[in-house]
Amino acid sequence: MANTQLFQSLKGKFLPQANAANFEGAPAYAMSPRHQLAQYAATGCLNATYYASAEAQLETVLELCKEVDAHFVAQTAVYCRERGYMKDMPALLTATLAGKGSPELSRTFKRVINNGKMLRNFVQIMRSGAVGRKSLGTRPKKLVQAWLNNASEKDLLSAAVGNAPSLADVVKMVHPKPAEAWREAFFAWLIGKAYDPQALPPLVKAFEAYKADRSQPLPNVPFQMLTALELSDQAWAQIARQSGWQMLRMNLNTFARHGVYALPGMTACIAEKLRDAEAIAKAMVFPYQLMAAYAAANKEIPMEISEALQDAMEIALNNVPEIAGKVVVCPDVSGSMHSSATGYRGSATSAVRCIDVAALMAAAMLRKNPDTLVLPFENDVVACNVNPRDSVMTNASKLASIGGGGTNCSAPLAQLNKNKAKADLVIFVSDNESWVDAKRGGATATMREWNIFKQRNPNARLACIDITPYSTTQAVERADILNIGGFSDDIFQIVADFAAGQLSSAHWVGEIQSIVI
Template sequence: MHIVANLQLFQSVNQAEKQAENLPAALAVNAEGAPAYALSPRHQLAQYAATGCLNSTFYASAEAQLATVLELCKAIDPRFIAQTAVYCRERGHMKDMPALLVAVLAGQGTQQLAPAFARVIDNGKMLRNFVQILRSGAVGRKSLGTRPKKLVQAWLNNASEQVLLAASVGNAPSLADVVKMVHPKPQEAWRAAFFAWLIGKEYHTADLPPALNAFERYKVDPSLPVPPVPFQMLTALPLSAEQWAQIARQGGWQMLRMNLNTFARHGVFGIDGMAELIADKLRDPQAIARAKVFPYQLMSACMAAGDSVPAIVKAALEQALEISLLNVPQVAGKVVVCPDVSGSMSSPVSGYRGSATSSMRCIDVAALVAAAMLRKNPSTVVLPFEQNVVECELDAENSVMENAAKLAAIGGGGTNCSAPLARMNWKNIPADLVIFVSDNESWVDGKRGGATATMHQWQKFKRHNPQARMVCIDIAPHATTQACEREDILNIGGFSDEVFKMIALFACGQLDPAHWVGEIEAIDVRLV
């Protein structure tokens, strides 16, 4: 009997072996000293910048991150620095990092400074961050300089009363410090009176703008209605629980979400009906839609709510989280999510910031992505991993918080990014899209020479799933990855709700080979 070889089969096997031989060698090392791929300087800047994280993380100190970003900026053209700053502010809603990048442009004296400043410095907090960074000497100077000074003056002379009032809250530097520094020359009487009030000079009470005038009258007569000023301006006053309740009634959706613990401390929830009123506002679908809120913000709020916040309010936050899933795009095809549950993932997602450290950990973000994708795509397979794949039963019908809690409770062990792909190859699990959520510090599967184990396993997976794509979300800022850039691989640094949109675009082939860097490069930073 003659055995006829399946030429097509052997040809495909030989082709796969040839492709494996052609995989690029991992010539860099990650923070664990294991083989990894170095990202391009532009992609590295995007990775660091999009985390918005200038605080100590599991693997890097704040000083090391700052030094890396400043060094990267030396090798990158100012236009891309400006585009990255705008991207991080407008789409990632970051604060410190975009202000730093605009300060870098100020230090370089480039023409991109003005348009970047106009887009990034969009509130008083951002203005104060910008001034603080410039004066610190971090970007090579300790004075504002002529052009930055004019930009700050113009901002002060054009901001509305409400924007200026919000900007007056905070220190290091305070808005008063900034005004004394740049000496704005206001054209309107109300603005001149506002600046005089701010820095402690004489002013005509009649010239004060309406909200500030009401605030000054309220300080004299607390029986008057609570003025429409930032509630932080009222905290030094002896407010009653009922007055705090009035502040809560006047507050917008985002303000309520961010200050639940403050209201609890001041007795608001002890007033009949206030817990129910705030809960109703938080779970109002129309208010959620107007606020354009995504799951990440709401999960952060759920985790930050203290024990003194009533159960009905916490339940409303969870309901709002479920409603916000409508904003998460659905992905066509079979999806596999691989959340990293190793020990390093227990660090805060925005780094260690002392008393201001976020309660949201890297592992919580990984769990959120898995739970959100499971809700939008019920057939999603979730493969949590550390040294190996960890068994964890999730139910698409459960709430996001329930599923996220199950995953987050696994935590521990070393990191092996190739483990889920090895499991998929072993079990012959198909997929159109594979999503990794990790800090990319894989070391259990590290070996010297050649490609990473992740790339070998991905190449093997592609033999049977030739159209598959892979997204690697690196939650912490790093300059390396376990999967090199290709048309079928997207590396994303940091996390915000914008990531859900990018995953959907990449999955349906609407991101070009430049991927994430291409998204940043598409931003127009010219002055209009």
């Protein structure tokens, strides 16, 4: 009879050897430089995380930008802005192209720097010296001038909200030469120089008129320009009616403080705006931002508004695809996942944790694929009853309320193997900092368990979604294993394409490389 122990050990020898260590010092697999850059760009907000400081992240990204070619840097910047909805990282990558004098700079700038906030981010990074210079340089200066000379009045006013640098600082740096009289008057008004009041554009003219006489109509300007003024409840209601979707989401408690919901029809008006599918899509909202708004809603906010946020969540996740076959989702609920999803930013730190994002992704997949098996894990798999008929928000809250132990990424696979379970797609949502299952030498425990699982499910695929800016994984990239990073709903479609065998052999990196610059 064959020696079963011998042949079982031989199987393990053919698995890829771990070639790196994660932040816990446990065996892991290093991603390629391109994959690392994509991972940092799609998840990093340049703030301190559970394992890495903001400075360490910045240093890593800059080193990776030196290792990979400028064209891929440009593709990553565009992907992370257009499909990943990121802000700081795409601006940083665009700035590195400026620092290199890359020919891709102009085309990348036009796609990444698509609003005033992104413009100020870009200028701030360039002036900081982070990419090797403290001046903008000729080409970047011309690109900034072109943005200023082509932006609409509304875009310029939105850009004027914020500091470090302010839009006024940017104008003083680059000295735009506008062709229109209204733009020339606007820039003069912005930086405090003499201007012709009659030449001011309509919104600024209305704003100045309102400051001088409160009987004038409330101007449709960013509400931050109005908050220094004493406003009536009716004026706050008008602000709510005029506001964009993201601004509305972020100020629900503010409207409660100013009595807006008590005014006739305003609760229904705000709820309707929150449920507007077109506005949700245009706002490029992260699903977790809706969870944050729902969690932050205080007792003064009407139930109709909370219900509208739940409706908005369902709409935001409309494009979560149905996946053929049996799906298993494994959200990481360990201690490290309780850190802020966007990193530590002092008093501005987001209340949304990595565990909330993982729970939300699992709940969204369950909602669209009701037969999905959900296996949350920490030291081991944690029991949690979730109902596919419950709302995404309800199931996400259940999952996010459990866990807190160490990280054992192999635990769900070990349980599936113990139960001799069948599945076509297994999805992990984790930070990949597995250490409870660490062993010296050879493959990671996750790869060992996946190897056993594959013997029973030869066509199964494993998708590892990482929501942290780190550079190792527990499952090495290969034909049946996808490693992908990010928060946006674009992740779900890529996972679905992978499950259907529709991704190129380069998987996620291949998706980025397909972007035409």
